[in-house]
Amino acid sequence: MTGAVPESEALHARARAFVDAFERGTAMPEPFDVLAVDLARFQAAHVEGYARLLAARGVNVQALRRASDAPAVPTDAFKLARVATFDPSLAAVVFRTSGTTLGARGSHEMRTTATYDAAALALGRWALAVAGQSPASVLVLAPSAEEAPDSSLSHMFALFARAFGGGEAAGPSPFFVKAGDLRADELRVRIGALAPARPALVLGTSFAFVHLLEALNDAELPLPPGSRVVHTGGFKGRAREVEPDALRAAVARAFAVDPRAVVAEYGMTELSSQFYEATLVDASAGHGTFVEPPWARVVPLDPETLAPVEEGETGIARIEDLMNVDSAFAVLAADRVRRVEGGFELLGRAPGAPPRGCSIALDELLGREGS
């Protein structure tokens, strides 16, 4: 399978060209479907399971013209089989899903994280409005990448801490979940010592913020003006659920930031792209609407026929991600979504799908769910 590497490299370069164009504000280098179809052919040639799925659907990948005609790989398949175009010995990193009560965890191997990193940083810079700003004080309510080397979220947060925090490698650790504990007191001390002229960027899972708010017990931790907060992951399927509006209001109050500066992110281990609420960069954007970058799109499907639903109807998410060069360019999630003006809404897990996500993993780590 090492023979696939040059072809993979060329596809990675084409994928990163989308990111470059986005950052420069220029037109995309090629139509979405052209690269998507080439990814489908590459993955069919090197991922046995994908070739089987295409055959089962009667899809001739050589005759494929539209990405939407190629089947998506269900997220459950990442638990049962390897979804990778390369030999396991070439894996630079293996990200794993948080798992469920029935144990099995999905794996997403990457031969290189260069494309993932470029896309995550470009979209993060835009959605969090950090482009052209001086470095922020980054605070992370999640374990470090060293402590959770198989967490794609910790990888991304570490990336953000380095890139948006001005490369504070020698400074204190920005991570405030250590050995399964949320270090609320340490966070309180750190925030108290922040320079008032330097905005902070607080990153964490939704459940981590819930735990922090409980630990604060209505006390406030005011951040410097211009600070932003990013939370990711949801609560659906858990004994304790917190409405997104209520969480946002509580977080905004606790950190003394504008509620529009509290932004939700949606991503998953099986993808290489993320989606954000655009409230920091678009005055007309509302909370609850996630925006796609030009290299990814989300299509709601009828869960039984797997055909796109009518405009405005709810379906399960088919996510096409041009950054997923070496795995599956189209992933069938178990999340329910609906297209709306400017993006899509996330409406929770499909019935019968186990709850999952980094937020829930952290909640289990912190050990107080359902108490």
Place this chain on the structure above:
Amino acid sequence: MSPVPDAVRIDRVRRFVEAVARGGRDRPRHLAAIARETGLSLEGVELALSRYLEADAGGDEIGRLMERAGRAPAVLVILSANVFTGALRALALACACAPEVVVRPSRRESTFARALVEAADDAALRLAADVDVGGWPRGEVHVYGRDETLSVLRRRAATGVVVRGYGSGISVGVVSPGADLAEAARGFAEDVVVFDQRGCLSPRIGLVQGGEDRTRAFGEELHAALERAAASTPRGVLADDERSLARRYEETVGFAGCLWSAPDHIVGAARIGSPLLLPPTGRHVHLAACSDVEAMRGLLAPFESQLVALGSDDPGRYAVLAHRARLSRLGEMQRPPLDGPVDLRG
């Protein structure tokens, strides 16, 4: 109040079961209503009533039921809607436990429970469709349903009332190295087809001792056996969720292994070494090849706390995997004659 003597309790349960057996002759009256409520085909309801109603329990079975029943002054039984004939076992257990029994049938599925109470003609056994758990004053509440429902009802019960919950579970069929694959598949299919696999005694996972070739051969046999079974007992109507989950399972196994699909069932097999994937209900079976019992134990470990039944062509060989689950031969997993509560996990 002095306790009711055992002989009286046994006699009451025996009379109840006999009355139900006599009432079974009147079943054409209820077939259509039960099919409408359960989503099973008419043939599926007929199969359940003719072969899986536990009204032929004998003295030994009733004796075992009594041992497990405990004692209480009164029992409120809250029934679920998954396996309609399960109401018989639930009511027999309650009658063995307490002189006064009140039954709250499932809102979706009440015909069979009503018919049972009617057939029993027992003044101390009555229906109450709207009784509230929080207002139940004494004795026990026996709840059959989803784990989430059990948790909610446990919290709502009055102080001093014991809530016994019988929740969801998972069952597994195991094929030994010496099995006649066609015979094992026939038994396996019987356990799958009845109630369209909605009961916790229906195996949704099959472990085949041997390699991938043997597992594929068993998959072929099981596919054929399920097709034959569907010809005589068609699957009923699946709920939207069940159809969606089935499609997702089909896509997943289509990617990760091999698949035998028909209008009324899906059989899937992942590659050896893959973790188990629990398919949705609706006559779907996920197969896994296992080199030995230890490999089976490893695969089942995440499911251990939910395992309620294990069937095999050679049950003794796999007893070590069953823990507190029921152990039986393939083809008999759905036929526990009044085997107390199915869920023995406490």
